[in-house]
Amino acid sequence: MSEQQQLQATIITIGDEILIxxxxxxxxxxxxxxxSVIGIGVREIISVADQRDRIVSALGRAMQQSDIxxxxxxxxxxxxxxxxxxxAAYFDTELVLNEAIYAExxxxxxxRGRPMMDSVKSLAMLPEDCTVIRNHVGTCAAMWFxxxxxxxxxxxxxxxxxxxxxxxxxxxxxxxxxxxxxxxxHTIKCVGLGETIxxxxxxSVESALPAHIKLAYLPSKGVLRLRLSxxxxxxxxxxxxxxxxxxxxxxxxxxxxxxxxxxxNKQLEEHIGELLLEREATMATAESCTGGAIAAKIVSIAGSxxxxxxxxxxxxxxLKHTALSVDMDxxxxxxxxxxxxxxxxxxxxxxxxxxxxxxxxxxxxGPGGGSKEKPVGTVxxxxxxxxxxxxxxxxxxxxxxxxxxxxxxxxxxxQLRWQILELV
Numbered sequence: 133m134s135e136q137q138q139l140q141a142t143i144i145t146i147g148d149e150i151l152i153x154x155x156x157x158x159x160x161x162x163x164x165x166x167x168s169v170i171g172i173g174v175r176e177i178i179s180v181a182d183q184r185d186r187i188v189s190a191l192g193r194a195m196q197q198s199d200i201x202x203x204x205x206x207x208x209x210x211x212x213x214x215x216x217x218x219x220a221a222y223f224d225t226e227l228v229l230n231e232a233i234y235a236e237x238x239x240x241x242x243x244r245g246r247p248m249m250d251s252v253k254s255l256a257m258l259p260e261d262c263t264v265i266r267n268h269v270g271t272c273a274a275m276w277f278x279x280x281x282x283x284x285x286x287x288x289x290x291x292x293x294x295x296x297x298x299x300x301x302x303x304x305x306x307x308x309x310x311x312x313x314x315x316x317x318h319t320i321k322c323v324g325l326g327e328t329i330x331x332x333x334x335x336s337v338e339s340a341l342p343a344h345i346k347l348a349y350l351p352s353k354g355v356l357r358l359r360l361s362x363x364x365x366x367x368x369x370x371x372x373x374x375x376x377x378x379x380x381x382x383x384x385x386x387x388x389x390x391x392x393x394x395x396x397n398k399q400l401e402e403h404i405g406e407l408l409l410e411r412e413a414t415m416a417t418a419e420s421c422t423g424g425a426i427a428a429k430i431v432s433i434a435g436s437x438x439x440x441x442x443x444x445x446x447x448x449x450x451l452k453h454t455a456l457s458v459d460m461d462x463x464x465x466x467x468x469x470x471x472x473x474x475x476x477x478x479x480x481x482x483x484x485x486x487x488x489x490x491x492x493x494x495x496x497x498g499p500g501g502g503s504k505e506k507p508v509g510t511v512x513x514x515x516x517x518x519x520x521x522x523x524x525x526x527x528x529x530x531x532x533x534x535x536x537x538x539x540x541x542x543x544x545x546x547q548l549r550w551q552i553l554e555l556v
Contacts, residue, residue, distance in 0.1 A: 139310055139312065140173050140197065141174050142178065142194035142200075142202075143164065143177045144202070146182060146205035146206040146215055146289070147181075147289060148181050148182050148212070168315065172199075172310075176194070191284070199282055200285075200306065203215065203219075204294055209255055216286070219262075219277070220259040223277055227258060227259060228257065229257055234256035237271050263275070265297060265301050272287075272290075274286060274288070274302070319392065323389065323391060323549070326356075330385070337377060345377060347361075353538040354542035360377055379393070399429075400429075400542060400545045409439060415487050416440075416443060416444075417491055418477040418492035419446070419492070421537065422493050426545065444480075452468065455480070456476065456492075457480045469496055469510055470512060474524055478522065478524075489551060493540055494511070497509075512526050513543060515551035515556075
């Protein structure tokens with residue numbers, strides 16, 4: 133299927149809160165990615181206010197340009213939620229009480245011990261001429277309209293409700309309604325190198341890709357996803373072709389930098405847990421500037437109690453001394469953000485917890501606290517094994533506080549991975 137023939141979708145997000153920045157539109161990113169999986173391209177993303185004329189204008193434009201229109205937002209019980217009434221008027225139908233949805237909402241409210249107010253009852257008032265799609269994780273049903281071979285779907289704006297509705301009902305229904313091509317995605321995850329360096333390393337593979345297979349670089353806070361996407365009619369043949377190119381990239385980047393070959397959902401912290409379990413080993417953390425973020429990532433994985441001994445957040449110099457046995461003279465001479473201090477921190481964590489491995493971080497997250505010698509974004513990370521093997525490295529990040537903490541967390545996990553694999 134050529135680019136001109138590819139089905140096109142328009143995404144419309146409705147809500148004043150999005151336009152004034154009170155709510156970040158994560159729905160569009162999710163919808164775009166999910167549509168691409170089934171071979172539907174996104175032509176345009178439009179954000180409009182909770183105003184009838186704005187919604188109608190955006191919908192009219194979208195219907196002219198696209199085969200599919202997905203709307204999110206404006207389906208709640210308050211007066212500013214006007215999407216249902218607007219759609220009913222646009223498609224020349226009426227809002228009527230949907231008995232099945234009403235019964236579900238009534239049972240839900242009774243279970244939670246809440247009264248069935250008129251505003252809540254309005255959630256069951258739905259356009260007569262549409263296919264109602266039940267919302268299994270919320271009270272606002274979705275609506276599916278078909279006109280002149282085109283589909284318009286209206287969903288609530290709550291992100292987890294959008295995800296459930298799409299995965300459970302809407303994506304399968306779109307595949308049934310339209311003749312979509314086979315799309316194969318294969319993801320390789322890398323850590324420890326920026327996308328420019330990775331691109332140089334895999335240039336020979338990328339240059340050899342045929343026109344129907346694309347490579348996307350998707351960086352996020354120190355972790356880089358390399359996503360190969362192939363489009364064609366022979367699904368099985370396409371899978372093998374995409375996998376062949378993925379394996380070529382894997383051979384170049386693994387083991388030091390690539391840690392996932394195919395499982396796009398696997399996180400770095402999950403991979404580290406697997407490495408520790410394979411070795412029947414344990415780990416601990418000693419954190420200053422990250423404030424426990426590394427430990428939080430580790431324990432987000434079910435079963436982490438089998439390998440995570442614990443963590444110490446030693447933000448102050450005094451606690452570095454009392455909890456991790458960091459020498460106060462060392463702090464005085466070299467400063468808390470130094471190789472000497474993180475070295476003592478990491479071995480202090482091993483000594484205090486009895487873990488086989490440990491990771492320690494100390495840095496200047498910002499926005500204040502930096503100096504000429506150690507500007508904002510300066511971070512020292514040390515990883516060690518109980519045998520005495522240690523690796524310490526300085527990083528210069530110099531971004532916002534939140535990003536510095538997130539980057540440091542992933543860099544620390546990457547460095548711990550190297551330590552476990554003895555790649556340092």
